[in-house]
Amino acid sequence: MRGGTVAVVGGSIAGCAFATAVAQAGAGEVVVLERTRGRLEDRGVGLCIHNDRAVELAASGALPGGIAAHRLDRRRWVVRDRATEGGRVIWEQPFPFHSYHWGLLWRGLRESVPGSVVYRQGETVAGVTGSGAGAAGAEVRLADGSVERYDLVIGADGYRSVVRAAVCPESRPHYAGYVCWRGNFDAARLAELDGGVDPVPDAVTTVCFPGGTCVIYRIPGPEGPRVNWVLYAPPPQDGQLRFDDPTSFPPGGLTPGLAAHLSGLLDREFPAYWGRALALTDPADTFVQPIYDLESAPTAAGRLLLAGDAASVVRPHNTSGAAKALQDATAFAEGWRRCDSFEELVLGYEDARGPAGRELVALARRLGRAQVEQTPPWAEMDGRGMAAWWQGQLAGAPGIGGRAMTP
Structure with a gap:
């Protein structure tokens, strides 16, 4: 197709x-409507993309070159393990991924948007219509x-998508x-810790404890390497959290009670070195x-379609969110x-x-059950048991990070 007007x-x-x-792909007019007025690159969290997905997405043009990755x-x-500062390793597996800083990845994608696209910030969309048959x-x-x-509206507006509400x-x-x-936190701060632990820059460390896990890895940062961590656990039982908003407490918004809960969790459950490492994180x-x-x-109807988290919110265990969004865009361009x-x-x-x-x-739900909701007796596990446990979560899937796209 050639021409047509599209709103994202x-x-x-x-x-x-x-x-x-x-x-x-050939649209005549493309308009992006972004409700945030400030800089999106201020979101300082990490994410990973599987190496095979990155190669595929780079070949399609969906993943621009030159974006910092680790x-x-x-x-x-x-x-x-009280005898080991860094904890006892119960299993090691291949992890063929590159990690990214969310803001740096977004900046690279934003800079690659053609100049013909009109990118309007501070535009809040209250609703859309156009999902009926024959629209x-x-x-x-x-x-x-x-x-x-517009001829077509694409909902790339996340888990609270107003476009999904219409589809x-x-x-x-x-x-x-x-x-x-x-x-x-700044990776250079690891030098402040003692204990003789080598944090191994090319490795992801997953700390296992009853009722949860914590994934720790390096990411590039605007001013140098950083250590990124993601800790999954049951919520505090004191009513400090509400469960109607996945971003209840943004960076810098932790209450003293929540900060104390996190500190207690690190002291009780983590190997000493990793508990001290995570404590280096600034509250902000x-x-x-x-x-x-x-x-x-469906994920599309009439003249509306959904992309990324607007179409499916996947628990982060699967390490597939960014790749899935870029694959959605690739598939759409091929279809166009x-x-x-x-x-x-x-x-x-x-x-x-x-x-x-x-x-x-579905895969992320299985991963969440096995790694948080119904954790195994970690201290009793060995390499063979862990490998079998892992395959049980995959249930025939080739791995985490998403699948290769089919033509």
Whole structure:
């Protein structure tokens, strides 16, 4: 197809990827509507992309070159052991990923958006229409009451997607029953710690404890390498958290009670070295969020379609969120070049990406059950037992990080 007008609701990773894909595929006009007025690159959290997915996405143009990344090769699972500062390693597995700083990845994607795309910040979308069969276009209603019309609207507006509310209003995020604590700190601060532990820059360390796990790895940062960590555990039982908002306590928003809960968890459950390491995190770089998942069926209807987290919210255990968003954009661009009408494009996108998103949600639920909700007796596990436990979670899937795209 050539020409046509497209609105992308949301301008973060998925939104930038789709804006680039649509413009390069031949759309006549592309507009990005991003509600945030400030700099999105201030989100200082880490993420990973599987090496095979990165090669695939670089070849398609969805992952621009030159974005800072840190190579990771292996994953070490450790348990608390009073005789060992860094904990006892119960298993080591290959981990062929590269880690990224969210803000640096977003910046690279944003800079790659063609100049023909109109990127409007401070634009809150209040609602959209255009999901009915045979719809000739879509309307976007902005918060100021104005209405804009497009041939197609792409929802890249995350778990609270207003576009999803029009495509499948019955699909809502479901609380998984546990929370995720996140933080990051300057990797140079590891030199402040003693204990004779080598944190191994190319390794992911997973600390295992009853009822949870914590994943620790390096990421690039705007001013040098950082240590990023993600800790999954049951929530505090004192009512400090509510479970209707996955970003209840953003960076710098921890209450004294939540900070004390985290400190106690590190003291009780972590190997001494790793407890001290995570304690290096500045409160301004620490936050906690309830874990949710969501699957949308369908992911497209009429002249509306969903991308990234708007289509499926996958628990982070699967390490697939960014790759999935970029794959969505790649599939959409391929469909645009192949299809002769918007109707054909939307149906083809649903056939290609709907099942992929639902498969990722199902795998992440299995990972969450095994690594948080129903943890094994970690201290009794050995390499053989861990390998069998891991394969049980995969249940036939080739691994985490997402699957290769099919043509």
